[in-house]
Amino acid sequence: MNMSFLEKIATVFKYIGSSFLSVELFVLCLLLFLILTINIKAKNKYVNIIVIIIYFVFLLSLGISSITYISYSFDSFLKKVIDYIYFPSTVVYFFIMLFSIFIVFCSMFSNKLGTFKKVFNYAVFSFMFFFYMSFVVISTYNGIDLSNLVDLYKNETLLSIVQVSNLLLFGWFLFTLFYRLFIYFKNKFD
């Protein structure tokens, strides 16, 4: 457990040389890396397609052999996302607020964003800001410990504020995603 970084590197190299399979895997990955690197200059489309197929076959075989593990991984990830949307910890909520402020700054100084998108961003993040400030005010006024999630979310006003704010952010993500997609299609096919 308490290995130094060099010891960990040494352990990894020991593993690589420990069996035929590990050497095979290492050589395969090295080959893929070399092929992709050489193909930057060669610019052969078929090489890219073949490499994509190799990675796809790898993922497919992983999926077939460990479907329970992959399914469990996806479920755990989705549960975490749902948990962050509906019952975020105050740490997560704080970073969500930082992210909102960052987006507002980006919108302010961006030349590429259209007026409509800027106004939309300002509107969404003004509401987010209001919700977050309300969250802090209510929890302070009621003497609620911000580190205790259970006490925090027993207050229905706080729970509603947090969930509406996160759902608003989620809506913003979706809108921005499709907006960017539309801009991409417009530039590519116009």
Place this chain on the structure above:
Amino acid sequence: MQMQNQENLNKKKRKVKKSHLLLIGSLLVFVGVLVLSYNHLLLLKNQVFSDMLISMSDVDSTDDGKKTEQLEVPTVDNVSDGTVYKEESIDYNKYLGVIEIPKIGLKRGFYNTNSRYNNIEYNVTLVKGSTMPDVANGNLILMAHSGDAYISYFAYLYRLNIGDSAYITYRGNKYKYNIVNIYNVDKNGKVSIYRNYDKTTLTLITCTKNDDTKQTVYILELVS
């Protein structure tokens, strides 16, 4: 020259339409994926809510001096089948056992009858008087809500048929049961259980789908 300008104008119009079409297509794909995965996402959301609800029920004291939160015990489903059950004295910190029904993707733990979490409003509930799978010719009775609430763990039981399997994991052993009988009873506060007393049985009880006046009873017998 004029024809060329007209052609360029037509080309621009067509290209704009293509980007709109692609956007609509992407939206439809997204909505399609959402619709297909809706049930699964709802299931995960229900689990998250259920876990938070359980955490919230673990209260020691409140501002007005109350000690322990009292949990409501459901009064609707009173079970009576005339069997004399052997009393178990079991002490577990978390799950007493786990029920698993692969056909409907159900896997949920249940608590000891003495546990505060053994409540139909929170979990799959172990009915008082049940015996564990290791008791020969006994009957393990579990109940849960159906419907579409976040506590509806037996929501998809209606998809089960005679011959489908369920598993109970208890004390490190996994017991396999097969459904032998499914029947409805009126929802009047009592549930009659018709079973073979020479077999070790698992009974699952939930509200009948699309019928507020009845409950469905699933009788399963131990296979291995």
